[in-house]
Amino acid sequence: MSLVTEVPESLRFHGIEPPRGSRRFAITLDQAELEAGGRIAGRVERRDDRRDPRPVIVEVRCDACWVDIAPQFVGRKRVWSWSAPGDMRNRFIPVWLEEETYRESLELGPLDQANWRHFAFVIPQDAPRALEGTFVAFRWRVEARRSRRIGNEVTSLPLLVLEPQDQPVVRVETSPIGTWRLLEWRSNNDVGGSAGPCSVTYEARQPEDLPLPGETREAELRRLAGT
Numbered sequence: 001m002s003l004v005t006e007v008p009e010s011l012r013f014h015g016i017e018p019p020r021g022s023r024r025f026a027i028t029l030d031q032a033e034l035e036a037g038g039r040i041a042g043r044v045e046r047r048d049d050r051r052d053p054r055p056v057i058v059e060v061r062c063d064a065c066w067v068d069i070a071p072q073f074v075g076r077k078r079v080w081s082w083s084a085p086g087d088m089r090n091r092f093i094p095v096w097l098e099e100e101t102y103r104e105s106l107e108l109g110p111l112d113q114a115n116w117r118h119f120a121f122v123i124p125q126d127a128p129r130a131l132e133g134t135f136v137a138f139r140w141r142v143e144a145r146r147s148r149r150i151g152n153e154v155t156s157l158p159l160l161v162l163e164p165q166d167q168p169v170v171r172v173e174t175s176p177i178g179t180w181r182l183l184e185w186r187s188n189n190d191v192g193g194s195a196g197p198c199s200v201t202y203e204a205r206q207p208e209d210l211p212l213p214g215e216t217r218e219a220e221l222r223r224l225a226g227t
Contacts, residue, residue: 003032004160011132011160015065015096016139022155024048025056025111027144032159033123034130034140035191040159041120044108044144051112058119058144059105062127063098064196065137066175098139101195102127128193130161135180136173136198163187168211168220170203183209183224185217 007016029042044056102124108117128138143156165185173180176197183205192200211220 002162003029003034004162005029005157007158007160008162013094014132014137015094016158016160017141017156019158020143020154020156022047022144022153024050024052024153025144025146025155027058027142027155027157028116029142029157031120034159034161036123036125036127036129038123039120040123040140040142041118042142043116043118044111045116046111052146053110053112054146054148055110056108056117056144056146057105058108058142059103060121060140060142061100061104062102062195063139063141064101064128064198065096065098065139066177066198067135068095068097068177096137099196099198101138128195129189129191130159131190131193131200132160133171133173133200134182134184135177136175136200138193138195138198138200163189165190165217168205168209168217170205170209172201172203174199185220 005019007018024047026045026047027042028045029040031039031041033039040060044058104121106119106121108119111117130140131138140159141156142159143154145152145154165187167186167188169184169186171182171184171186173182181203186202190202192202194200212223215223
């Protein structure tokens with residue numbers, strides 16, 4: 001699994017909150033298995049010499065997210081090619097909605113006598129694996145916060161999984177708005193999942209929808225897009 005904590009260019013318009021930094025403390029990850037039964041572990045580390053007696057709270061959450069798409073795209077039933085999502089994105093700026101499906105927090109104590117505090121979470125068995133689809137996403141995030149006189153001081157990281165996709169499939173994405181079937185590719189570890197009002201499943205492609213012999217995902221994309 002390839003864990004990413006910065007939003008890559010390919011996901012720039014997916015509505016993913018970028019990392020948030022703090023001048024006083026930072027999150028360092030030692031382990032992040034973003035799937036059912038996995039484990040997220042790491043440390044909150046002090047970044048300066050200030051010894052603050054207020055406790056630090058660490059929180060992990062997962063949101064089911066979906067695109068509030070333009071009306072002309074609702075209700076389409078056929079299998080989509082890659083050109084269709086591109087056409088959708090060119091017509092409007094996507095607005096992503098979300099519903100929290102899992103949240104857990106730990107109070108670690110202050111960063112006064114200690115320079116860092118360890119944390120660990122075990123992901124529930126019914127939680128979805130991190131996934132970024134076209135219309136649906138399951139997004140994980142870890143956040144550390146400490147109260148101050150007004151509000152909180154916060155640092156947080158998105159937890160994204162980017163893996164080579166080498167198996168051609170039909171990806172079926174369902175949100176509160178509708179269901180879409182897309183000609184796509186998946187990695188060996190992609191299992192889909194469901195949480196809140198969203199789900200993702202995979203089906204085999206029909207013979208007429210298979211890529212050409214030896215064709216990669218990128219090559220198929222170029223061919224279907226006519227470039």
